[in-house]
Amino acid sequence: MKENIVKAVNKQIQAEFESAYLYLAMSSYFESENLKGFAKWMRVQWDEELQHAFKFYNMLIERDEKVELLDLKKPGNDFGTPMEAFISTLEHEQLITGKINDLYNLALEEKDFPLQNLLHWFIDEQVEEENNVRDIIDQLKLIGENGTGLYMLDRELAQRQNVSDGQN
Secondary structure: OOHHHHHHHHHHHHHHHHHHHHHHHHHHHHHHOOOHHHHHHHHHHHHHHHHHHHHHHHHHHHOOOOOOOOOOOOOOOOOOOHHHHHHHHHHHHHHHHHHHHHHHHHHHHOOOHHHHHHHHHHHHHHHHHHHHHHHHHHHHHHHOOOHHHHHHHHHHHOOOOOOOOOOO
16 A cells, blocks of 8 residues: 555544544533433444444555554533534534545545445445434424423434444
8 A cells, every 4th residue: 555545544543533532422421411312322423433443444454554543632521402412413424524535535546446445335324424413403403492302302312223233
């Protein structure tokens, strides 16, 4: 692999771990707000982001390259209302989509076909990630200040299953 590709993939690993760290912080915040379903949704998201990081990690290992774990940015601990938190989540997912797209463009320029192949999965995944968050935002818009609606959505979000083991 070319050095600039290895460096870019290591940066993407960092971005995926930072995403996981952010969603774990959001989960903790929702726990403190007694919104257990929102907290569970974010914990599942945390696990997905870890899996994303390890897809890149494993690709470097399989191609006999060195993984360099970079410093992680500390997330905040106050995310406002559920609506504000999910708007932040959407903005973050859009940022990650941009990073994936940039990495794909680099893989095209450098003719790194194995990386392009892996990134196809991530491109599809990001479309799904953004759509899922937009759906929750749409539901929160419908609910508004309705406590009963928020309670019902919290119960619905609690049903989300961890993709790695069906638990959490």
